[in-house]
Amino acid sequence: MVEAGSFYDVKPAREARLLLENAGIKTLINVANIAGKRVIRVRTGPFTDIHETQTYVKRINSLGLNARVLTILDTIKDGLVY
Numbered sequence: 001m002v003e004a005g006s007f008y009d010v011k012p013a014r015e016a017r018l019l020l021e022n023a024g025i026k027t028l029i030n031v032a033n034i035a036g037k038r039v040i041r042v043r044t045g046p047f048t049d050i051h052e053t054q055t056y057v058k059r060i061n062s063l064g065l066n067a068r069v070l071t072i073l074d075t076i077k078d079g080l081v082y
Contacts, residue, residue, distance in 0.1 A: 001028075001045040001055060001070040004060045013040040019063055020044065025056065044071070 004020055004027070007013040017027045020042065030041040044060070047053040053069060060067035 001043050002047070002056050003061065003068050003070055004042045004065045005045060006039050006041045008037060010040065016042045016065060019065070020060065022079075023063055024057065025059065044047060053067055 003014070005016045007016070013029070017029065020027050027046050028043045028045075030043060032039045032041065044056060045053070049055065057069060059068040
């Protein structure tokens with residue numbers, strides 16, 4: 001999984017998702033409650049190998065977002081296992 005961004009407000013999350021979708025990158029939305037605040041996470045994946053993951057990280061970063069690769073521990077902690 002790759003996280004393209006996490007946001008407190010719906011508008012920037014929606015804009016990031018639209019940017020990715022318009023670039024042909026399918027997205028997933030994860031909403032979490034962290035320290036009493038709602039966090040909206042825009043993600044993509046899962047990917048089959050590290051090369052595919054790196055390709056998507058580069059594509060997302062080229063759109064002006066700051067992609068980060070999630071580990072299996074990140075997704076388990078979020079209650080998501082893909």
